[in-house]
Amino acid sequence: MLVLGLSLFVILAGPASAAPRNIVLFVADDLGQQLGCYGDPVARTPHIDALAREGTRFAWAFCTTASCSPSRSVILTGLQNHANGQYGLQHATHNFGSRPFVRPLPLLLKQAGYRTCAIGKVHVQPEELYRFEKYANDGIIDGGRHAVRMAENAEQFIRENDPRPFFLYICPTDPHRAVQGFANERAYPGVQPEKFDPAQVPVPHYLPDQPEVRQELAEYYQAISRVDQGVGRLIAGLKATGHLDDTLIIFTSDNGPPFPGAKTNLYDAGTHLPLIIRAPGQELRGVVSQALVNWTDLTPTILDFSGAKPPAYALHGRSLLPILQTPSPEGWDEIYQSHSFHEVTMYYPMRSLRTRQYRFILNLAHPLPYPFASDLFDSPTWQGVLARGDRQYGSRTVAAYVHRPRLELYDLEKDPQEIVNLAEDPAYAKTVSGFQEKLKAWQKETGDPWLIKYEHE
Template sequence: MKPYRTKSFLLFGFALLLTPAMCDTADAGKNVVLLISDNQNKDDCGCYGNAVIKTPHIDRLAREGVRFLDAFATTASCGPSRAVVYTGLQTHANGQYGHGHGIHTYQLAPRIETVFASLRRQKYHTALLGKRHTVPDSAYPFSFDVKVSGRDVIRLGKTAKEFIEQADDEPFFLTIGFVDPHPTSIDRPGWGVNPEQSKAPTVTYDPADVIVPPYLPDQPEVREGLAGYYQQISHLDYGVGEVLRVLKETGKEDDTLVIFTSDHGTSEPGAMGNHYEPGIQVPFIVRAPKGDGGFVAANTTNQALVTLADITPTILDWTNSKGPKYSLHGRSVISVLDDSDAAGWDQVMLSHVAHEVTMYYPMRTIRDRRYKLIWNINWQSEYPLPIDTLRRATWTETIRRGDAKIGLRLIDRYLHRDEIELYDLQNDPQELNNLAGQPSHMQKQRELSQSLNQWMTETSDPWLVRHRLTMPGEDAARSSRQQFFDD
């Protein structure tokens, strides 16, 4: 958990640090396909335990690969999460603090290198089909630059085949950005797959059959929304099947690493834009060919705690490619695919700054196998719900009814948070009982706070210039700014 050390608090000071030595040439026999769903909770596919949703192709991928049980988005917001995926750097370090499209102006900082740029330097063919959320354009050099709707899963498959055939026998890196199951509409009706955007077969679900998670109220509008969400996941699954079929048809199945994940959890309240479990837990499946017609550790589960920051290091490792001249925040999972409970993979760090430009709410989080500590840096302000959440019927109907809770959580506690939140996930999986400040958990709070603070220091977190994570028992009234200069 120590990617590099530096005493500087200057943003991007890490850019001068050298990465561990890697070979100068890529492995021409190793391709990569990265499949990213949009706003999908970990539990919402068959192989992760949902008995209602039909996801035969994702389930097949899990049978042929390794299914990670605890994988996390470092930020539960589409644009910044994808920036983490493509750079291997946490949000506070890569510069894309929030969305970069429309009125939002967040983008990668100068000198930050994406995995697309690294692989292009190694003569890889590169493409990102479907949803992008990638800014600036100069950081994403695609050798095959074709715009395709992320909801048209049939065309995504056809275009993927065109790209792979164009690459011929040369190595390629293909990313598919599906737009499902991101809501097709905020308003009722209209949830679910839009037949005008795709001609793929659809699976419909009865709202009475869906599984309402504890963080949501069991109300008609919620069940209706979940039925549409399930339908979109099955639609996404069809697209995954199309890409897997293309790999087999083109003879690339036996030399292509396939990774399936989501950018973060669902867009419902309590998930998107949060560091609570529904927002950050994502599916994460890795299928790595062995070269003899089989796959590494096929049909196994893995206990390692991983994050989306691990994807770029994994791709660089698999392709034997040289990365940027600074250390990355993630690490390759290739070496632990066949070690279901590898040592040293029992803690993750998460970093969130904003969703859209008006939704600033920075959080830094440390999570181990049992406990989670969240530092809400701007805790004095009311939590700003992402626009996708704020306007959805799940939230608006809850407010209209005058409910005190959203699911099991008090709305007042959801909007007005403590500076430090500490949860025992084993005994309190819904994260309702904040243990921060309680004498019985003072030592655990101190331990996690020290580790989180050390990590922020090592990664040159610029928020440390103005803010300080206090340790239990310290004088919280002391000026953060004064403490910074005293240190």
């Protein structure tokens, strides 16, 4: 499925030898589309917005799974997590990891002559597969919350006396939840705290409009502002070192907001994310792409730009470089998603096909109650629901959220909030049957171990 097109860099910037092909991949943690450039009315993200004006903003970009480690493994391998083996979280007792055959970006780019550096959260394993040449974590980045300091470390790495092109992987922990709140009580030198009025923040449809929810959202927006200031400092460093115009910059997130109803779900709330790409030689700026893309496309894009040799096996995505300057390219009208775990106790495999009009979900363990991530369960948002005994949770009932059918089908044109399940509606029987066939064929094509479920149902 890997398609490597002629690099935009080569097409617009001349021969490959004209300049180094540097790469920056910036991955925020639990950031949805709460950005000014995506139309959010209160977000203060001037630097990310400026990046969008300088490059291509993808309006319909999706992670393949709304879980940290599995999503990051997809970003770094171009393989669905059910194929690369990183089914769930990497750290602590969860201990999921990719299979030995996998050849991630740090390895492929090193073999292509790149110097590689990771700053912040990597969150995949085994280390010998995902090893970067350098980790620029100097002990003063506050667990990944200080994105400005991380960007300063990035500039130091760029300035090292090394003629090789660089691959820089920057992953702040913001705006992920902290043990309590969003780590806004700390001071971060060089970061201007941005406070938000809980009464003014928009409450998304999947959350109840309650005081504790608004308070958490206000704190979430403050954490997002730190990410934005880190992006601003990164761009300043690239300018100062003379590398802004020879560096491919990709800005994105691993999954959606850290609230029940978004993170760990395959609904749009958890998987419809920001993706901004600024490429050297890009003549058309401020492009808004309508292509449906997902994170399996990121590794092919980077390999295309770098000229690095792809792995021997087929990847699951396509390079985005050939469509960066085409707002509505043909053949980019559907994406596939795969989720199996988050924490080790959170077994709930789901597979999904999303088109422009429909979302189809296969819940492979549907008799089980839908599991909660521990930090989401403990959040003031969900604890408030439990304390009040609420039956309604945002636009869904609590019962519908926790107990899900085997099949879900939503008409996104009529029902963008994905509430009215049409899977059992006779009028949609042919649509359901067609999606089931396509999803199963895709599972076979991508080597999904959960195909065995078909033999027992």
